[in-house]
Amino acid sequence: MTPPLRSRASACGKVILLGEHAVVYGIPAVAAGLPGGLELRARPLADRGAPMELSIPAWDVDLVLRIDDDHSVARAALEVLTHCDGPVQGWRIEGETSLPARAGLGSSAALTVALARLVLGQDADLDTVVEASLTGERVFHGEPSGIDSQVAARGGVVRFVRGEAAQPVRPGGPLPLVVIPSRIPRSTVDQVARVRQLVTDQPRIARPVLEAIAGCVDVGISAIERNNLAELGEVMSICHELLSALGVSIPRLDALCSTAREAGALGAKLTGAGGGGCAIAVVPDPAGPIVSALEREGVAALTVTVAP
Numbered sequence: 001m002t003p004p005l006r007s008r009a010s011a012c013g014k015v016i017l018l019g020e021h022a023v024v025y026g027i028p029a030v031a032a033g034l035p036g037g038l039e040l041r042a043r044p045l046a047d048r049g050a051p052m053e054l055s056i057p058a059w060d061v062d063l064v065l066r067i068d069d070d071h072s073v074a075r076a077a078l079e080v081l082t083h084c085d086g087p088v089q090g091w092r093i094e095g096e097t098s099l100p101a102r103a104g105l106g107s108s109a110a111l112t113v114a115l116a117r118l119v120l121g122q123d124a125d126l127d128t129v130v131e132a133s134l135t136g137e138r139v140f141h142g143e144p145s146g147i148d149s150q151v152a153a154r155g156g157v158v159r160f161v162r163g164e165a166a167q168p169v170r171p172g173g174p175l176p177l178v179v180i181p182s183r184i185p186r187s188t189v190d191q192v193a194r195v196r197q198l199v200t201d202q203p204r205i206a207r208p209v210l211e212a213i214a215g216c217v218d219v220g221i222s223a224i225e226r227n228n229l230a231e232l233g234e235v236m237s238i239c240h241e242l243l244s245a246l247g248v249s250i251p252r253l254d255a256l257c258s259t260a261r262e263a264g265a266l267g268a269k270l271t272g273a274g275g276g277g278c279a280i281a282v283v284p285d286p287a288g289p290i291v292s293a294l295e296r297e298g299v300a301a302l303t304v305t306v307a308p
């Protein structure tokens with residue numbers, strides 16, 4: 001028999017601190033969970049045979065989930081529910097979030113992880129939840145590395161290698177970050193394809209850049225563990241230049257990183273696929289001057305402290 005949905009479930013958002021794109025080629029990456037990612041609530045519909053409803057007003061999602069639907073959110077949601085042997089009709093699911101959608105902050109992984117937990121329970125085995133999430137993530141992103149699902153499920157700081165179990169990283173102190181939205185939409189699939197083209201066309205140039213990103217990840221993880229925020233900032237800024245060399249930065253992201261650094265950030269880089277989306281900066285405490293400098297450019301930055 002199909003189990004009922006739980007009344008609520010949640011998942012984290014994420015920022016990739018170091019290692020995006022390189023992670024696709026088997027290089028480690030390190031990412032942090034953003035608390036307050038997505039909270040889903042479910043209640044049964046009066047008509048138990050009616051199609052499933054999914055409403056997340058913050059993301060402009062208000063859907064009736066039908067098997068033959070073309071909408072990627074509807075297809076991904078049904079994929080996850082079906083994979084978990086959950087109900088695919090007779091329920092209304094509502095979501096609350098402070099994460100922007102399609103900005104590289106793990107919104108789709110937060111959705112697919114929280115949906116899996118509505119069926120399996122909030123405390124379900126993490127690997128089982130991640131596997132279910134990936135069935136939906138493939139609808140959105142083709143063949144994602146899986147880092148978003150791992151962080152959405154686990155939270156905290158995580159070292160991730162494609163195809164391996166994620167390892168928790170223990171920060172030596174609070175990790176103060178500023179998340180800087182460019183508000184420029186981008187496609188992860190397109191950005192990953194752009195890097196793949198470069199790796200195919202110019203392997204002798206692109207491969208060493210990926211190796212240099214691996215160096216940033218190793219040094220950055222050690223800096224996080226020792227709470228050496230100055231060193232973490234330095235490698236984040238270097239990593240931004242390396243991602244730029246791979247062709248995934250844009251002038252707006254470069255400018256936002258410069259503004260943050262000039263206002264006192266210890267380092268800044270694009271996060272996620274690039275081409276738009278967000279930048280992140282590691283900042284001294286307090287982050288006020290950096291947030292104000294960005295505000296003067298019309299950018300509403302979010303301050304987040306990742307707890308040790």
Ligand code: PMV
Nearest residue numbers: 020021104144145188272273
């Ligand atoms: O979708 P985003 O912006 O969180 O970026 C995903 C990170 C990539 O490394 C570019 C792709 C992947 O599958 O890991």
